[in-house]
Amino acid sequence: MARRGAPEVNAGSMADIAFLLLIFFLVTTTIEIDSGISSKLPPEMDEEQPPVDIKEKNLFQVLVSKDNQLLVEEKPMEIKDLTEAAVAFIDNGGGLDKNACAYCQGAKDPESSDKPQKAIISLVNDRQASYRYYVTVTNELVRAYTILRNRESMRKFNETYEDMYLRFKEWPADDQDSPEYEELEDRIKEIRELYPRNLSEAEPQKAG
Amino acid sequence: MSKFKKNKSGDLPAISTASLPDIVFMLLFFFMVATVMRDDEMKIDNNLPSANQVEKLEDKNKLVNIYIGKPSAAYQQQFGSSDVVQLGDKIASVKEVFNYVNTKRSDMPEDIQNEMMVSLKVDEDSKVGVLTDVKQELRKANALKISYTTKQGDPMRNVR
Numbered sequence: 001m002a003r004r005g006a007p008e009v010n011a012g013s014m015a016d017i018a019f020l021l022l023i024f025f026l027v028t029t030t031i032e033i034d035s036g037i038s039s040k041l042p043p044e045m046d047e048e049q050p051p052v053d054i055k056e057k058n059l060f061q062v063l064v065s066k067d068n069q070l071l072v073e074e075k076p077m078e079i080k081d082l083t084e085a086a087v088a089f090i091d092n093g094g095g096l097d098k099n100a101c102a103y104c105q106g107a108k109d110p111e112s113s114d115k116p117q118k119a120i121i122s123l124v125n126d127r128q129a130s131y132r133y134y135v136t137v138t139n140e141l142v143r144a145y146t147i148l149r150n151r152e153s154m155r156k157f158n159e160t161y162e163d164m165y166l167r168f169k170e171w172p173a174d175d176q177d178s179p180e181y182e183e184l185e186d187r188i189k190e191i192r193e194l195y196p197r198n199l200s201e202a203e204p205q206k207a208g
Numbered sequence: 209m210s211k212f213k214k215n216k217s218g219d220l221p222a223i224s225t226a227s228l229p230d231i232v233f234m235l236l237f238f239f240m241v242a243t244v245m246r247d248d249e250m251k252i253d254n255n256l257p258s259a260n261q262v263e264k265l266e267d268k269n270k271l272v273n274i275y276i277g278k279p280s281a282a283y284q285q286q287f288g289s290s291d292v293v294q295l296g297d298k299i300a301s302v303k304e305v306f307n308y309v310n311t312k313r314s315d316m317p318e319d320i321q322n323e324m325m326v327s328l329k330v331d332e333d334s335k336v337g338v339l340t341d342v343k344q345e346l347r348k349a350n351a352l353k354i355s356y357t358t359k360q361g362d363p364m365r366n367v368r
Contacts, residue, residue, distance in 0.1 A: 011229070018232040025239035035262040036327060036357035044347045064336075068367075079367060127337030131276075131330050132257045132366035134339075135356055139259040139363040146261060169264060201343070 037138055042200070058113050060089045060121045064137055066128035079136060086144035088112075090119045090195065103152060103194065116148070120198040141199055148195045153187075161191050249297040252277035257332035258361030265355055266325040272312045272351070274305065276338050277331030291334040293342060302338065305345040313351070326354045332366060 062082070063071040070077050072085055093104025095114030104115065113119035121141055125134055149161035157164070168184050175181065254277050265271060275294040279287040283299065292299050295308045313324055326346055330339055346354065 014229040015225070015232055018229055018236055022232055022236045022239065025236065025243055029239055029243045034265045034357075035360055036265055036355035037259055037261055038263050038265075038325070038353070038355045041343060041347050041352040041354060043352060044350070080364070125336045125340065127335060127340060129336045130332075131334045131336055131339060132332040134336050135257045135259055135332075135358060136363045136366045138356065139261050139358075142261040165263075 037135070037142060039138075039199070039201070054120060055114075055118075057094075057111055058118045058120060060086065060113070060119065061124070062121060062137065062141065063124045064126060064129040064133060066126040068129055068133045070137065079140060082137065082140045083144045083147070086121060086141055087147055089121070090116050090144060091148055092119070103155075105151075116195045117193075117198075120200055122200045125201075138199075142197070145195055145197050145199075149191050152194050153191050156191075157187055161188070164188055164191075248273065248275070248294070250275070250280070250294070251283050251297070251299055252279050252292060252294050252331065253333070254329055254331050255333070256329060256357060256359050257363075257366045259356075259358040259363045260360065262358060262360055263355075265327055265357065266323065269316065270320055270323050270325055272309060272324060272326050273329060274308075274326060274342060275329045276342065277334050291331075291338045293338060302341045302345060305342055306349045309346065309349040309351045324351060324353065326351050327357045328354055329357045 061071075061073050063074075065071060070079055070082065072082065077085065088106060089112055090106075091104050092106035092109055092112040093101035093115055094106075094108050094110045094112050095101060095118070099114040099118065101115035106112075123137065123141065146162065153159060153161040153164060164184060165188060168181075168188055171181055171184075252275055254275055276291060277294075278284075278289055279292055279299065287299050293302055293305065294300065295304060300308070309326065313321055316324060328339065328342070343354070346352070
């Protein structure tokens with residue numbers, strides 16, 4: 001007797017099963033957000049340490065009041081103008097002699113910052129200010145540093161700082177002793193020293 | 209002559225659904241791979257604001273999450289409706305941040321302990337006050353590397 005072939009399995013319900021699984025994963029998925037503005041907190045203050053003397057002209061005061069008003073150097077400002085003002089301040093290069101800044105392209109106003117290494121942006125928040133506003137202000141200030149770093153990096157290495165940093169971060173882990181990697185690291189360090197991110201989130205203000 | 213007029217009855221032939229399972233499986237695999245099972249159950253509202261000056265965070269094993277926001281509707285009876293801190297999957301007070309961070313740090317392998325990053329997931333509608341307190345606690349705990357975790361997007365959307 002000839003052997004009969006095995007009967008074909010009905011695969012019609014396969015789609016249903018797959019749909020069921022699909023829906024389960026659709027519902028449970030939360031695409032994790034894994035990006036953010038990184039920042040560094042200052043170490044715990046030593047009571048005995050005398051406060052560092054910072055000249056008024058090297059300080060860029062940004063204040064967010066409780067009704068989300070932006071005050072820059074005690075004058076109200078629209079948030080869209082903040083980056084430009086910060087760039088002008090950091091890149092001013094008004095210093096003379098040993099404080100001179102050869103690569104700055106700013107207005108060289110003697111009333112504004114000496115050089116990027118000395119320029120400090122101080123961000124002060126009222127406790128009642130909303131977080132969304134705070135993030136936007138921080139974002140705009142960080143953008144000012146990125147703009148300047150990109151510009152300097154373009155001039156020196158013909159590649160933006162952001163691209164360099166991305167390349168640095170995504171370097172394969174098994175190839176981190178290569179000379180190219182170290183060169184990249186040095187370049188990033190160099191740019192960071194030209195425009196250090198001196199963004200100070202000051203001590204909390206008393207509510208009031 | 210009648211070579212092209214075989215199917216004269218007018219009915220459309222049934223579309224073969226044989227490849228449907230394949231398509232669904234493809235989608236299924238995509239979602240299976242993209243899914244991260246959330247390990248903290250959220251007891252607070254947590255809509256992150258957007259920003260564009262973002263960097264990728266550290267690997268997951270170097271991250272410590274701190275959530276800030278209003279308790280969600282089910283928990284408002286118990287915790288009120290002002291901003292609170294959530295550590296792990298329970299709502300805690302700001303004072304507990306210090307111990308929480310230190311515990312998390314000592315749970316990490318020793319060689320990455322000083323690369324620990326605190327990811328602050330703060331609801332966009334909350335006030336800066338609680339965040340400031342948390343940051344003071346983090347300074348005390350010497351956890352200085354932080355990140356304001358945000359969505360990627362136009363930051364001006366936040367303030368409109």
